Amino acid sequence: MITLRRVAPALLLSLLALSSLSVKAAELRLMTHASFELPKPLIADFERQAGVKLTVIKAGDAGEMLNKLILMRANPIADVVYGIDNTLAAKAIKAGVLDAAPTVKTVYTLPGGLAAVDYGVVTLNVDKAWFAKNKKALPRTLAELATPAYKDLFVVQNPATSSPGLAFLVATVDAMGEEAAFAWWAKLRDNGLKVAKGWSEAYYTDFSKNGGARPIVVSYATSPAAEVFYGKEKLNDAPTASLPLPGASFLQIEGAAPVKGGREPAAAKRFVAWLQSAPVQKALQTGMWMYPAVPGTALAPVFRFAPQPAGVKPVDAAKIDENAQRWVSRWTRVVIKGGR
């Protein structure tokens, strides 16, 4: 007996199944990293002005995204890319996957025709309540972090699988010099350093503000402001603070460029210019938690909890490209395998 009651669930399933088979024609294809986030109305504005439909393709984090772009060089799957930063710029230029884009004047610049869109500072974050409760003084130098007073209190991301992890590693090598830096990392390892796979793992399972036991984590200078912004109760003070110790901060500059061999070069250039326009420069602050790269952009009120660390200079992009892989291998040897 076939009754409606028995067929209904199957019918419903089939309808739902069919609904997932409709596809739209793509026009301007943007490739970006997982953290890309801009308000929909703004994107709709751009589509109207440029007369294209924007298709966003997310390809993992920035390092993974660039690798996919390099792999697909002969047959590009995107027309424009956003999210290549100064740790990856030289690699992207060498691989020849980018075309140059016109750029307005920006606070910091990127090489190889990449237009700078925003910048952030990777640095230490601390759990203020933990330090108050345990009556412990904040460390004043990176060297102090490796002393017994701060045993088991620090978590970093693995530079092999995480952008902030790599940024922090580069900052330490740049500040101390290679040999001294790895000697310091070896000390840290013996001092109970914990390594997490990525930012989310470190921040949400090891940082004492959330589920873990470690009150010092590698994050961004803007993280305390985001804590206030997304916090459950509207806070007047951030529960965390950034701790830009000398040699612990890395200036990360993110940019955009048309993809070489893309189908829509004109629309791609337009998109890059749009990323540098005033409304986007304003929106990206609380969307992606970065500082705007175009000078004169007003800061969002919540950024009073995100002071920019003073005196942080960008590290030379070519130097990063030449050494990054070697540094990461050496870091793995020293920190994970306990070698030299």
Next chain:
Amino acid sequence: MVLSRALIVPPAILLAAGLVAPLVRVLAEGAGGFDFALLVDPYLGWRLAWSFIQAGVTCVLALAIGLPLSWALARFDFTLRTFVLRALMLPFVMPTLVAAIGVLAIFGPHGVAGINLQDTPWLLLYGNLFYNLPLVVRAGVDGFAAVPASQLAAARTLGASRVRAFLRVEWPLVRPWLASALCLVFVYCFAGFGLALLLGGQRYATVEVEIYTLVAYELNFADAGLLALVNLVASGAVALAYAWREKRLSVALKVEPLAPQKPQTLAEHLGLAAALATLAFVSFAPLAAVAASGLAAGWDVWMGLWNEEGRLALFNTLRFTATTALLAGLFGVAHALAARRSVFWRAAAFLPFIVSPVCVAFGLLLLYPEFTASLPLLIGAYLLLAYPFVAKSLAAALDAEPPELARAARTLGASPWRAFWRVRWPLMRPALSRGLAFAAATAVGEFAVTLFLSRPEWLTLTTLIYQLLGRPGSAAAAQALATLLMALSLIAFWLIERQAAHARTR
């Protein structure tokens, strides 16, 4: 017979195009650069050894705990029994990071248990068990339920004690069901990224993590391919050995399932209570912790989730899961029916759990550039990861199927189709619904799929949870969303299994 052989074609095409070809493509990319010195590197040797150790230990523990648990759940009836059986599958839908947050809420530094197990091997094993015990318990319950009532009654009447009856009658019949589940547990833990890594930090990384780093960050296809092959051979051997055993272990059963009874004696009551307490401790505690934080998140957080993004994620989760479940049912039934007599195809059902997901992702990119970021590819990936559950649980049911019933129907003049629909199909349905429930749970919880190129319009609840956890101050919102995910999954399991309950009571 010819017909059932031909059924293998669709799943075989899916496996070949979706797994084997991409893997071969990645190996080809790295060809010529293979350096076998890699395999004697002591560090990697330790990684491999650790992958084996943790998978093996998890299997032993899962059997030791899962066997008495599934026996109790199969034999005793109690209030909420069906609810418990459905809730058992919730660990499968939990995004790994949320599960870790739940585990730490109990055994972490600020945990309610008051003991901090973070950064100890105990927490890793606990995490592995949390994820894998449901597989063993669900299979065991189905197995014990299929033990013919008359055989057990005969043994008891002839004076066998409960224990002796268990050892002589029940254990041999249930063994194949449990072996099947344990094999899956092994390959899961062996090739998994999983909870173990998250709870243990990088010290406890498995080989799969190495492969991921080599491919995604270094484009080093030579080393990655070699490691992926080693992984494939190691867990492939386990799957093959098991498939060969499975064929030999299979016992045709009479169909007179034992209905669960209310516990009678004090000992039975205590035993059931102990079983439920264990289950609560291993499987439900972290989930309850997440749900408690989710519900405590407050009205503002919940309302904040009900925006355009939240609605889109909800809709996508529903349609992707529905599509996957529907297709997984078709492919799973085809695979199970066709693979009955073939060790090779039985083992092939494990392929999606064995082949390195990151190699497959990059292989697909190289092979089908025009289809990357297209919906069929995404659904195909979901399907690959989900349909083996249907194939596996059906295989166990088909092995236990008495051949004489269908033959009797044929003798009495039923056409082959009619014999299938009226005799074999009703017997397959409970196993099918268990497989479908796991397939649906996998589709809901599957995050590995996002290793492919994803698009904002494909946002699902799981990816939205990860998006939230990608920025500061969002733990409460993520846990609220995870609570919603659990509630939805329970409804989905109820819908899927209700059909099977009908079939049994008619």
